[in-house]
Amino acid sequence: MDFPPARQYFYQETHQPDEQIDLAKAALYIAQEEYPHLDIEEYLNALDTMAAEVREQLPSERYPLRIVQTVNHYLYDDLGFTGNTSNYYDPRNSFFNDVIERRTGIPITLSLIYLEVTKRIDFPMLGIGMPGHFLIRPNVQQMEIFVDPFNCGEILFPEDCQDKLSQMYGQPVTLQSSFLEAVSRRQFLARMLTNLKFAHLQKEQLTKALAAVERILLLFPELPTELRDRGLIRYQLGYWSAAVSDLQAYLEKVPYASDATVIRRLLNQLGSNF
Secondary structure (H helix, E strand, O other): OOOOHHHHHHHHHHOOOHHHOOHHHHHHHHHHHHOOOOOHHHHHHHHHHHHHHHHHHOOOOOOHHHHHHHHHHHHHHHOOOEEOOOOOOOHHHHOHHHHHHHOEEOHHHHHHHHHHHHHHOOOOEEEEOOOOOOEEEEOOOOOOOEEEHHHOOEEEOHHHHHHHHHHHHOOOOOOOHHHHOEOOHHHHHHHHHHHHHHHHHHOOOHHHHHHHHHHHHHHOOOOHHHHHHHHHHHHHHOOHHHHHHHHHHHHHHOOOOOOHHHHHHHHHHOOOOO
8 A cells, every 4th residue: 555654554553343443543643644753652641641640530439420520620620621612623623642732622532532531541431423513421331421522521411412412503403312322433533534624625725635535435445425525626636537436436326416416517527428
């Protein structure tokens, strides 16, 4: 594979059984494409230090809610981690090293901080890919509480998640059980990369957006929307032959997609009779 070293490491980390993927390492390999001299071990050690400091503060009676409150106090009161509401699409919010250093991020990267710290104190938690937001929850059977790392570790119950969804979409939204299901580690990383893709597109950084899409396709090679997006970005960059290949593959997978007519028109302009 003719990849930069960081992408080769990312590929190796993510091409093993899902439960063996180290999310922190994979996230740092994503950042390492932006920062080639990034020292992975430095940031893993920072997470180890955070966890050691949390462990010192844990109460003797380690009930789940008490642990969550302790972690919240440490991350948000002591260290000052916060959600970036003023510049949400700053790419640095999606680079894990920047989030650790700046103590600022978006829901999924702040969730990763929380997941990595709690993993290290033997209190595993799961990522919850709610539409438009990202939450986590303790990996405890029959315990339906959720934590919002973007909002200072706010503790939520399912009805609170329903309210949050409606607030985000500005209208009543029915909370489906699938909205609160745990995501796999590959899905977690794909969502991180999707945020990074949109951040780069917002800044018209097409080459960097393309790199984000390419890594999503390393995780899920047959994902139609990413094949389409790679084709559209390649078209904008002037890589027309590669664009045609991607857009044709997209239509083969979803010939009746809502944007199929637009994609066919573009292919015709590129000289393809698809």
